[in-house]
Amino acid sequence: MKFGIDSGHNSPPDTGARGIKIEDNLTLDVGNRVITKLRALGNEVVVCKPSSASTVRESLSKRCTTANASKVDIFVSIHFNAFNRQANGTEIFATSESGRKIAKPVLDEIVKLGFFNRGVKSGSHLFVLRNTDMPAILVECCFIDSAKDMNLFEPEAMANAIVKGLTGKVSSVPVNPVSDEEDNVDTTILRLQKALNRLKITDKNGKALVEDGFTGANTKSAAEKFQTIVGIQPTGIANAATWNAINLILAKRIIRPNHAGGTVVAYLQYRVGVENDGVYGPQTEVAIKKFQQQNGLDADGIVGPASWQKLIG
Ligand SMILES: [Zn+2]
Incomplete structure (x- = not known):
């Protein structure tokens, strides 16, 4: 075979x-x-x-x-x-x-x-x-x-x-393992600034972050905004929960109406301007369809690759 x-x-x-x-x-x-x-x-x-x-x-x-x-x-x-x-x-x-x-x-x-x-x-x-x-x-x-x-x-x-x-068979041939040693929590500020810009999370003045790798009030305010959107304690500091949420969104999974919500739906709701309760209900569906229509996409309410491309590139 x-x-x-x-x-x-x-x-x-x-x-x-x-x-x-x-x-x-x-x-x-x-x-x-x-x-x-x-x-x-x-x-x-x-x-x-x-x-x-x-x-x-x-x-x-x-x-x-x-x-x-x-x-x-x-x-x-x-x-x-x-x-x-x-x-x-x-x-x-x-x-x-x-x-x-x-x-x-x-x-x-x-x-x-x-x-x-x-x-x-x-x-x-x-x-x-x-x-x-x-x-x-x-x-x-x-x-x-x-x-x-x-x-x-x-x-x-x-x-x-x-x-x-x-x-139908097993083999016990030895294989070299791949180590899982890469640090899972990347706390570098530059990466955070890039991620928040990609997610279109602006600072307290409504501006995109300057990607300079330095912590400042603007970066902190954008991180707080993101944490609030996805329901994490808004500390302004990118901890494991924050990176986990960022990575979940960047994974661009397909999101369908009437499915379990959570972090990704809360973020989508923020982007399309509906109450962000994390549940993909009828109101969210209407807003997503409107977003798709405005962006020349099939207005099917399913957030697939084309919609994600418009949302976060
Ligand atoms: Zn995969």
Whole structure:
């Protein structure tokens, strides 16, 4: 069997979410183990993650091109979820019936490790599933911002579950781990200023921040404003909770009406000028649709890649 294994992100500017852990590190770690194990079991594996990319779009399309050109039998993209620190568990996206058949045993094996079963879901909105020619799945192993999941998560066990689900077999071949040593909380002021500007959070004078890397009253006021919007104690100091919220928004997850809210919805509500209670209800839907209309987008109320592009670039 010929597998295309896509370790998610890891191609700046295509970087993953950040929570308690860093998605890039985990997808690489699990991906490397899956690749090595599949090969040890006698399968051919094509590594689909590009070595570099200039845009997220390019990063994604290179993965598909590699899989398609290599004519792999099955494409597997490995990711980790992040949402609101409460959500947890495993879900696998597939588009075709054949994809769903591949997803089910993988999901079952991961769930055996103790993760909540969120099911096999339709992945027709996902670029790498839409643009690969063969049966393809995208595994959201678990949530990097969930304490429950991160306590349970163990890269070797996760990789074994994926390989067992794909092949029915396990391999205990040793694999070099990817260290998770990068500091998860980047407190540098320059990064904060850049992030707040990207999120269009202005200072107390309604102005964008000067990106000078120095703490001052303006940067502090913008940080306070952001913290208030997303419901964190407004200290003006970028702590772990603040970075977690920033990274959740920058992850640009698709947001649909009538779904659980939280940080990202509260931020969207701020941007479209409705009461920011963090719940995507009817009022928010009207405002989002209006925003989409004003920006020449499909006014469907679903905040997908095009809407995110208009919101935060
Ligand atoms: Zn991801």
